[in-house]
Amino acid sequence: MKRRKFLKSLLALLGSTTLVSFAYPLVRFIAPPSKKAEVKRLSLSKGDIPAGEAREVVFNNTPAIVINRPGKGYIALSKVCTHLGCLVEFNKEKARLICPCHAGEFSLDGKVLSGPPPKPLAEFPLRVEGESIIIG
Amino acid sequence: MYGADKNFFQSGDFMWRRIKKGLEVRIGLEDLVNTKLKRYTVPRNTNIFYTLGGVALAAFIIQALTGFFLLIYYVPHSDHAFRSVQQIMTSVPFGWLFRLMHVVGANLIVAVVFLHMLSVFFMGSYKKPRELTWIAGWLMLLVVLTFSLSGNLLPWSQLSYWTTTVVTAMPTAFPYVGDYIANVLRGGEFVSGVTLNRFFALHVALLPPVFVLFLVVHIFLIRRIGLSSPPFGEQTAGSGEWNEYRHVSYPDGYSFYPYFVLKELYMVLAYLVVMFFVITFVPTLFLPQGANIPADPLKTPAYIKPQWYFLAPYQMLKLIPNKFLGISIQLLLLAMFILWPFFDTGRERNILKRPLLLVAFLASLLLWIVLTVWGRTS
Numbered sequence: 001m002k003r004r005k006f007l008k009s010l011l012a013l014l015g016s017t018t019l020v021s022f023a024y025p026l027v028r029f030i031a032p033p034s035k036k037a038e039v040k041r042l043s044l045s046k047g048d049i050p051a052g053e054a055r056e057v058v059f060n061n062t063p064a065i066v067i068n069r070p071g072k073g074y075i076a077l078s079k080v081c082t083h084l085g086c087l088v089e090f091n092k093e094k095a096r097l098i099c100p101c102h103a104g105e106f107s108l109d110g111k112v113l114s115g116p117p118p119k120p121l122a123e124f125p126l127r128v129e130g131e132s133i134i135i136g
Numbered sequence: 137m138y139g140a141d142k143n144f145f146q147s148g149d150f151m152w153r154r155i156k157k158g159l160e161v162r163i164g165l166e167d168l169v170n171t172k173l174k175r176y177t178v179p180r181n182t183n184i185f186y187t188l189g190g191v192a193l194a195a196f197i198i199q200a201l202t203g204f205f206l207l208i209y210y211v212p213h214s215d216h217a218f219r220s221v222q223q224i225m226t227s228v229p230f231g232w233l234f235r236l237m238h239v240v241g242a243n244l245i246v247a248v249v250f251l252h253m254l255s256v257f258f259m260g261s262y263k264k265p266r267e268l269t270w271i272a273g274w275l276m277l278l279v280v281l282t283f284s285l286s287g288n289l290l291p292w293s294q295l296s297y298w299t300t301t302v303v304t305a306m307p308t309a310f311p312y313v314g315d316y317i318a319n320v321l322r323g324g325e326f327v328s329g330v331t332l333n334r335f336f337a338l339h340v341a342l343l344p345p346v347f348v349l350f351l352v353v354h355i356f357l358i359r360r361i362g363l364s365s366p367p368f369g370e371q372t373a374g375s376g377e378w379n380e381y382r383h384v385s386y387p388d389g390y391s392f393y394p395y396f397v398l399k400e401l402y403m404v405l406a407y408l409v410v411m412f413f414v415i416t417f418v419p420t421l422f423l424p425q426g427a428n429i430p431a432d433p434l435k436t437p438a439y440i441k442p443q444w445y446f447l448a449p450y451q452m453l454k455l456i457p458n459k460f461l462g463i464s465i466q467l468l469l470l471a472m473f474i475l476w477p478f479f480d481t482g483r484e485r486n487i488l489k490r491p492l493l494l495v496a497f498l499a500s501l502l503l504w505i506v507l508t509v510w511g512r513t514s
Binding site for chain 1: 298301302304305306308319320322323324325326330433434435436437438439440450453454456457458459460462
């Protein structure tokens with residue numbers, strides 16, 4: 001191998017090694033911390049949410065809403081709109097959850113009724129034990 | 137007294153001549169001014185739209201200076217950011233002036249760059265051999281918009297928080313990698329103090345050198361190839377086949393300095409007039425209701441709207457029922473505009489002789505205006 005070719009190959013090797021050596025730490029440095037599985041439970045009193053009403057809570061760091069649907073019982077939904085992440089608002093008169101950003105509308109079951117959201121609101125597990133509503 | 141003044145001015149003049157002579161000996165100042173400014177000529181039929189690039193540069197310098205002043209008092213922490221901005225506005229002497237100059241300038245610079253791009257398009261100046269100049273200009277526009285998005289979060293207001301939430305959620309339209317990209321942008325699942333730090337670092341440390349890099353490339357290309365002449369007047373230097381490199385010059389044109397520089401200076405002053413008019417008479421034009429309420433991650437206000445230049449894409453997203461489709465269409469349109477010189481390869485630069493392109497141009501402009509107004513009022 002000629003000297004010039006050897007030096008070119010060496011430069012390419014050292015250059016790519018340097019690049020890779022910094023690229024990996026950089027990707028790890030910028031990447032968000034891995035999501036920890038939250039297992040906390042949240043307990044509410046049934047008396048706090050009369051029929052047709054809703055209550056906003058924060059469940060495992062996610063803004064959520066617990067709704068007492070007349071005739072259908074309680075449901076816990078994420079408030080994060082599946083379109084672009086704004087928080088939906090409970091509209092008692094329309095019995096809907098409405099996103100103020102791009103006018104997406106959801107039923108009280110979390111299903112998409114109109115607008116651009118691509119999927120229903122995330123639902124959290126909920127059960128009623130005596131006078132308590134337990135989410136999670 | 138008169139004698140003392142005369143001596144003072146004489147000594148000042150003497151000093152100036154010594155500095156000039158010193159520079160002449162060391163860097164050949166006169167030759168530099170003659171070759172790069174006085175003998176560098178521009179077409180005689182240039183119009184005021186040719187000054188918009190210079191105005192955009194001046195606007196960027198104003199943003200950099202006022203941004204530096206704001207940095208002295210701004211605290212990039214989610215617990216203190218909103219309060220520090222309020223203190224700049226209310227307690228720091230003339231803090232309101234530099235903040236408003238920065239806020240109004242951030243909007244005006246986008247308007248100037250938009251106008252610059254529109255005029256370049258209208259005059260067909262993007263055509264061969266200036267495709268790279270056009271792309272460098274587009275990259276600068278994208279950097280300006282990224283400046284706007286990142287700077288928008290820094291006051292940590294309701295407006296900041298929720299517009300950032302929407303923007304950083306856009307990558308989620310794309311399967312597999314979308315959520316990961318959104319989380320990298322935010323530094324987590326939601327917009328938080330981590331996002332603020334990321335956007336702050338981007339705004340003050342990364343974007344300025346990137347902008348300057350594209351600016352250097354843009355100006356280098358303009359000087360290397362030569363300024364394009366308007367396709368409507370008499371001068372047609374640079375037209376014809378372009379199969380090998382040549383520099384376009386205008387031996388009968390005006391000197392860049394002082395004639396064109398003075399023209400640019402007038403337009404920069406007009407820019408400042410507009411800026412101070414807004415600051416004086418409509419200071420809240422670019423600071424709507426949500427800009428003065430601290431960020432509340434648990435409440436999306438009903439009145440959140442993006443800045444005026446994002447209203448058209450915002451309205452499009454509302455109208456197109458599929459998120460992936462809505463965002464993909466916008467990205468495709470963006471790519472089409474950036475790469476337009478490679479689609480439009482015909483030699484005719486005069487848009488008035490190309491009725492189809494003229495109609496498409498006016499229709500696109502009208503559509504953009506309609507969507508913007510609709511987005512504002514809906």
